[in-house]
Amino acid sequence: MNMLRAVMLALLLGLAFVASPVATAQAGEAGPSFPKAQGSCVDDPATMRRHHFDFLTHQRDDTLRAGIRGAKYSLKECVTCHASTAANGKPVPVNAPGQFCQSCHAYAAVTIDCFSCHATTPQTAEAKP
Amino acid sequence: MSQPTSRRDLLKAAAIGAVAIAPGLTLIAPAAARPLGTGASAANRWGLLIDTSKCDAGCTACVDACKTEMGLTGHDRPLTDSQYIRKVDVTDPASGHRHSLPVMCQHCAKPPCVDVCPTGASMKRADGIVLVDRHICIGCRYCMMACPYKARSFIHEDQSGQKPDNPRGKGCVESCTLCAHRIDAGGQPACVESCAKDGRAAMLFGDLNDPNSEISRRVSTEATSRIRADLGVEPAIRYQGI
Amino acid sequence: MKRVQYLAIPAWTPGWMMVMAALAVIIAIAGGAVLYMEHQGHWVTGMTNQVVWGMPHVFAIFLIVAASGALNVASIGSVFGREPYQPLGRLSALMAMALLAGGLGVLVLDLGRPDRLVVAITHFNVKSIFAWNVILYSGFFAVVGFYLWAMIDWRMKRAYKPAAITAFLWRLILTTGTGSIFGFLLARDAYNAAVMAPLFIAMSFAFGLALFILFILGATTALNRPLSMELVRRKGRLLGLFVAANLYFVAIQHVTALYMADRVAVETFLLLQGGLYTALFWGGQVLLGALVPLILVFRPNASRCRVRAASVLVVLGGIAQIYVILIGGQAFPLTLFPGMEVSSSFQDGLVAAYAPTAAEILLGLGGFALALLIAVIGASALRILPASLGDGDEATAEIILAEGDPVAAP
Numbered sequence A: 001m002n003m004l005r006a007v008m009l010a011l012l013l014g015l016a017f018v019a020s021p022v023a024t025a026q027a028g029e030a031g032p033s034f035p036k037a038q039g040s041c042v043d044d045p046a047t048m049r050r051h052h053f054d055f056l057t058h059q060r061d062d063t064l065r066a067g068i069r070g071a072k073y074s075l076k077e078c079v080t081c082h083a084s085t086a087a088n089g090k091p092v093p094v095n096a097p098g099q100f101c102q103s104c105h106a107y108a109a110v111t112i113d114c115f116s117c118h119a120t121t122p123q124t125a126e127a128k129p
Numbered sequence B: 001m002s003q004p005t006s007r008r009d010l011l012k013a014a015a016i017g018a019v020a021i022a023p024g025l026t027l028i029a030p031a032a033a034r035p036l037g038t039g040a041s042a043a044n045r046w047g048l049l050i051d052t053s054k055c056d057a058g059c060t061a062c063v064d065a066c067k068t069e070m071g072l073t074g075h076d077r078p079l080t081d082s083q084y085i086r087k088v089d090v091t092d093p094a095s096g097h098r099h100s101l102p103v104m105c106q107h108c109a110k111p112p113c114v115d116v117c118p119t120g121a122s123m124k125r126a127d128g129i130v131l132v133d134r135h136i137c138i139g140c141r142y143c144m145m146a147c148p149y150k151a152r153s154f155i156h157e158d159q160s161g162q163k164p165d166n167p168r169g170k171g172c173v174e175s176c177t178l179c180a181h182r183i184d185a186g187g188q189p190a191c192v193e194s195c196a197k198d199g200r201a202a203m204l205f206g207d208l209n210d211p212n213s214e215i216s217r218r219v220s221t222e223a224t225s226r227i228r229a230d231l232g233v234e235p236a237i238r239y240q241g242i
Numbered sequence C: 001m002k003r004v005q006y007l008a009i010p011a012w013t014p015g016w017m018m019v020m021a022a023l024a025v026i027i028a029i030a031g032g033a034v035l036y037m038e039h040q041g042h043w044v045t046g047m048t049n050q051v052v053w054g055m056p057h058v059f060a061i062f063l064i065v066a067a068s069g070a071l072n073v074a075s076i077g078s079v080f081g082r083e084p085y086q087p088l089g090r091l092s093a094l095m096a097m098a099l100l101a102g103g104l105g106v107l108v109l110d111l112g113r114p115d116r117l118v119v120a121i122t123h124f125n126v127k128s129i130f131a132w133n134v135i136l137y138s139g140f141f142a143v144v145g146f147y148l149w150a151m152i153d154w155r156m157k158r159a160y161k162p163a164a165i166t167a168f169l170w171r172l173i174l175t176t177g178t179g180s181i182f183g184f185l186l187a188r189d190a191y192n193a194a195v196m197a198p199l200f201i202a203m204s205f206a207f208g209l210a211l212f213i214l215f216i217l218g219a220t221t222a223l224n225r226p227l228s229m230e231l232v233r234r235k236g237r238l239l240g241l242f243v244a245a246n247l248y249f250v251a252i253q254h255v256t257a258l259y260m261a262d263r264v265a266v267e268t269f270l271l272l273q274g275g276l277y278t279a280l281f282w283g284g285q286v287l288l289g290a291l292v293p294l295i296l297v298f299r300p301n302a303s304r305c306r307v308r309a310a311s312v313l314v315v316l317g318g319i320a321q322i323y324v325i326l327i328g329g330q331a332f333p334l335t336l337f338p339g340m341e342v343s344s345s346f347q348d349g350l351v352a353a354y355a356p357t358a359a360e361i362l363l364g365l366g367g368f369a370l371a372l373l374i375a376v377i378g379a380s381a382l383r384i385l386p387a388s389l390g391d392g393d394e395a396t397a398e399i400i401l402a403e404g405d406p407v408a409a410p
Ligand code: SF4
Pocket: B104, B105, B106, B107, B108, B111, B112, B113, B114, B130, B146, B147, B148, B149, B150, B151, B152, B175, B233
């Protein structure tokens, strides 16, 4: 019985810990800060904050395996809007410290696997087919 | 009873119409962009026809275009750098006759790489394009052992500066995608484009399932062959003059 | 049937601690090698886009093949009812599991993305012989583990025979699966042959028994437990039989290939002109790995020392054999245009050079160390090793002697 109680307590504590960054970010308090993107997102920010990884994981299979293009949640589009531009006019990688993806992931202590493969800056004009 | 008859007539008329328009159609670009939101379809079978009599050993336009398109910068290590497409120079020892041709993933209809892959990362799209799903590739390299065409490369080190249309990273296997991203947008592979522009115009891209496409027309009227056709993996890349 | 006494290896003795520490150090070094290779990427190894499987795979395949072979002793005792082998059944099952764990460890740590191992379980391609091997391997642990339990626990007596038969069949399928990894590669001239499956079974019998003999000889010496010379000789002769079977299938493999016109090139390469591979084949695999051990074990009154030497040679010859099959087969270029000479920027038409780096070899040795560590820990925790492997009256006396030992040891 003691064991069980301990496990429950640990789980509760864990839940509180996981929930806290999201909660604080919503409240607009000490959360991570990052450059603001231009325009509006494909979905409302609260939904994106909670589910962006599910959306991306789901859509990556549709795109790659079924060849469906142009669906709503595209990592390429995320990068297009959220990469900021440095003083010298060059785009800054979204996974650079303090940038959109990295700031929040660092805050929540979740590593990003995407950018070991995916481009971190938007498609440049001359690279377009 | 009368209804089916009329429907059949209608179909007949439609068929005649299609034939009539077809010759005009084949001269236009091979494919229209697929509507957004629809998937690759088994109605298509994308392929290439490469005329090796036009190709020569001095030209590497296709290879260079591929490297640029796919962001294959390399590390000056020829044994471990990725190559999606390469020029192979072939010499007949008996006659001394030489010719040169590009070899890439042959987008086999019965791909051994897909059969052996333990996770299903190696996969064939409905339209016959063979891809590596790098999200689930574990880097076991069994597909490289199985591919009869040596078409695959393993990524031997960390990558940076990838092209948005070709994500690639350390520890996974990769190969020619037939420029699926271009095909889905209604274009043709980068190698074919550059072969026509800067090369010897030896490559033709098209839909082998569409009887009215230029590639189908040529394949059905001219002698073509495939590399190691004896293996029975049914490549989508056809060659002339090998 | 005489009752067999089993005794755990006394743990925490100075000798035991030393062995453990040594093994742990080797495993730690291997771990370091893995971190280095994974961090840098595979370009720091000898492996390339031509030789995609290298030294780690040689070790891994050797261990996996030997694992199923190590189970043989138990099978001979229980499935085929040979009494002299029954006392060794427990050790045989334990070693089988330990070797498999060592081999799989090496295999997994050489993946390009070992962090995605869980993907190999959640995504399953039913057509892949490789994926089937994942099932065969995990099943092997379950089946052999149960078999071991049935041997140890007298309450499980009824399950003993069925467990033994299941384990025996499973190991045959397992090795067939491992051999088929090569047999199904239609593109590689050196591999694509049905004989690969039986060849791998013969190899497993020989390698597994050789490692088993070495462990028994080492353990009885270290623990000062009696070992009947007759048993050693009998095992030696059995090893000779397996080595001969292996040689027979190797002969079939190459002779049939020589009859196929399109295979002559790769055979000429391996058997005559392959430099290192040719030397390893004739010198390592055939002479040192087969002919010399055969002479050693079939000489009348082979001594303990001879059997040990034969076993060591079989192990080394086995590694050479797998090296020739695996690396030699990849070094020989793929045939894209039969009868033509080819060249390209991608090494077409060239014999690939491969030189294993230290990191790869260390990883492989780590696999051996891991297997041995598991075996020793297992034999220390459970009653695996017979108190005596002596014979006749001498044996019973020795049991008493031996039983006294562990108590006195700490
Ligand atoms: S050429 Fe090789 S990589 Fe491409 S589909 Fe065929 S087997 Fe697979």
